[in-house]
Amino acid sequence: MMKRAAPYDRDTALSAALSLFWSKGFHATSLKGLEAALNMKPGSIYAAFDSKENLYLLALERYFETSRSGFRSQMAKAASPLGGLAAHIRSYANLSPDAAAHQVCMLTKSLVDTRNTDPVIVARTRSYLAEIRKEFAAAFEQAKAARELPADADAERLARRFQANITALRLELHLGSGAGEIAALSEDMAREVERLRADLICTAPDSG
Amino acid sequence: MMKRAAPYDRDTALSAALSLFWSKGFHATSLKGLEAALNMKPGSIYAAFDSKENLYLLALERYFETSRSGFRSQMAKAASPLGGLAAHIRSYANLSPDAAAHQVCMLTKSLVDTRNTDPVIVARTRSYLAEIRKEFAAAFEQAKAARELPADADAERLARRFQANITALRLELHLGSGAGEIAALSEDMAREVERLRADLICTAPDSG
DNA sequence: TATTGTATTGAGCGATCACTCAATATTGGG
DNA sequence: CCCAATATTGAGTGATCGCTCAATACAATA
Numbered sequence: 001m002m003k004r005a006a007p008y009d010r011d012t013a014l015s016a017a018l019s020l021f022w023s024k025g026f027h028a029t030s031l032k033g034l035e036a037a038l039n040m041k042p043g044s045i046y047a048a049f050d051s052k053e054n055l056y057l058l059a060l061e062r063y064f065e066t067s068r069s070g071f072r073s074q075m076a077k078a079a080s081p082l083g084g085l086a087a088h089i090r091s092y093a094n095l096s097p098d099a100a101a102h103q104v105c106m107l108t109k110s111l112v113d114t115r116n117t118d119p120v121i122v123a124r125t126r127s128y129l130a131e132i133r134k135e136f137a138a139a140f141e142q143a144k145a146a147r148e149l150p151a152d153a154d155a156e157r158l159a160r161r162f163q164a165n166i167t168a169l170r171l172e173l174h175l176g177s178g179a180g181e182i183a184a185l186s187e188d189m190a191r192e193v194e195r196l197r198a199d200l201i202c203t204a205p206d207s208g
Numbered sequence: 209m210m211k212r213a214a215p216y217d218r219d220t221a222l223s224a225a226l227s228l229f230w231s232k233g234f235h236a237t238s239l240k241g242l243e244a245a246l247n248m249k250p251g252s253i254y255a256a257f258d259s260k261e262n263l264y265l266l267a268l269e270r271y272f273e274t275s276r277s278g279f280r281s282q283m284a285k286a287a288s289p290l291g292g293l294a295a296h297i298r299s300y301a302n303l304s305p306d307a308a309a310h311q312v313c314m315l316t317k318s319l320v321d322t323r324n325t326d327p328v329i330v331a332r333t334r335s336y337l338a339e340i341r342k343e344f345a346a347a348f349e350q351a352k353a354a355r356e357l358p359a360d361a362d363a364e365r366l367a368r369r370f371q372a373n374i375t376a377l378r379l380e381l382h383l384g385s386g387a388g389e390i391a392a393l394s395e396d397m398a399r400e401v402e403r404l405r406a407d408l409i410c411t412a413p414d415s416g
Numbered sequence: 417t418a419t420t421g422t423a424t425t426g427a428g429c430g431a432t433c434a435c436t437c438a439a440t441a442t443t444g445g446g
Numbered sequence: 447c448c449c450a451a452t453a454t455t456g457a458g459t460g461a462t463c464g465c466t467c468a469a470t471a472c473a474a475t476a
Contacts, residue, residue, distance in 0.1 A: 030432080030433070030434085031433075031434055031435075032432080032433090042434085042435065042436085043435090043436075043437080045435095046434095046435065046436075051434085051435085052434065052435090
């Protein structure tokens with residue numbers, strides 16, 4: 001006796017759920033909205049995903065996996081680690097306007113939305129943010145190995161700073177600032193990364 | 209015929225409302241929660257504040273006024289404009305742990321929470337963020353006037369960058385990172401401001 | 417102190433919330 | 447072609463949502 005095949009596509013459904021949660025946040029997303037977005041009746045949703053919270057967690061996981069693998073493939077294409085990190089920042093400034101409005105980091109949104117209301121989601125969000133930061137730190141370590149960075153550079157610290165920059169840039173996109181302002185901001189951030197190169201030195205000149 | 213005096217303190221009530229909205233966000237804050245926080249019955253709340261949305265807007269206004277005047281008095285105490293801006297950043301790293309957990313910028317939270325659900329709140333939030341940025345830009349202009357910055361420095365651009373840094377730093381506080389990590393991040397940001405000083409030059413040395 | 421205008425009260429409104437489950441539809445195996 | 451196993455359905459659950467309003471308590475005048 002074989003199981004009946006599921007007539008819904010789990011990946012499509014999760015993708016639709018992610019899109020809605022990303023847009024409205026956890027609390028402002030209703031089951032009614034999810035029913036419409038997933039094209040599923042409440043019973044099917046609960047049979048497939050157990051609860052609204054669990055569906056959110058699954059969508060968040062999907063977001064995390066997609067983000068991380070996207071970053072990895074961007075880095076694989078880069079000429080150098082630091083070049084890849086700078087290019088990653090600049091890539092946010094080149095998004096189409098409609099894609100740009102979408103662009104708060106889902107993890108940031110998740111953290112802000114549920115920080116004092118849903119400990120389970122917060123814990124998961126924290127760990128994904130840490131995973132992404134580890135990814136950044138690994139890239140800075142590669143830069144050290146490639147002698148792009150001095151051997152005593154603190155990869156963890158640079159990674160946290162880098163992640164803070166990305167977060168702020170994406171919030172600015174979410175805010176809907178003009179393309180020129182976004183370009184200037186991302187350029188400032190990208191150059192901050194490039195200025196770390198070991199062959200550049202900052203000095204205080206002699207006074208007078 | 210005189211009016212009966214209101215037995216509730218409007219300032220105390222707004223402060224309590226702000227605290228609750230700040231903690232939970234607009235959507236996750238219920239009237240029941242507000243009744244408890246303000247110690248008012250639903251009828252009184254609606255007589256005094258019209259609607260949940262309007263109460264939120266009033267609390268947000270209060271937050272904005274407090275933030276701006278706090279920044280202004282910090283700057284008034286500073287030895288120099290750039291010094292004041294750097295000190296402002298460092299001040300976030302010196303908060304007590306319980307105050308730190310509270311510390312997402314309410315405007316950031318407001319933007320993320322209501323971006324696709326409440327246009328009225330979003331519009332007000334945008335304008336407050338712009339007002340704060342104008343405050344930062346004015347400080348950078350003062351730095352130019354005091355010859356701390358070169359005359360061709362772009363105050364608007366520096367202000368946007370500064371605001372992005374503050375936003376990211378406060379998100380990191382909200383995330384609950386360790387005191388050491390927060391201190392390192394804020395130090396990186398504060399030094400970025402100080403490095404703008406006109407008497408520091410970055411050069412690329414001769415190769416070899 | 418009686419009157420009058422206003423502030424406060426809180427039960428309860430219809431709508432919507434997340435969610436359930438008995439009934440039904442659909443499938444592959446025998 | 448029928449049956450057993452599973453997926454889907456959607457009306458309906460109790461709880462809670464934001465909010466209202468007739469009733470009540472109160473303070474200032476006359």
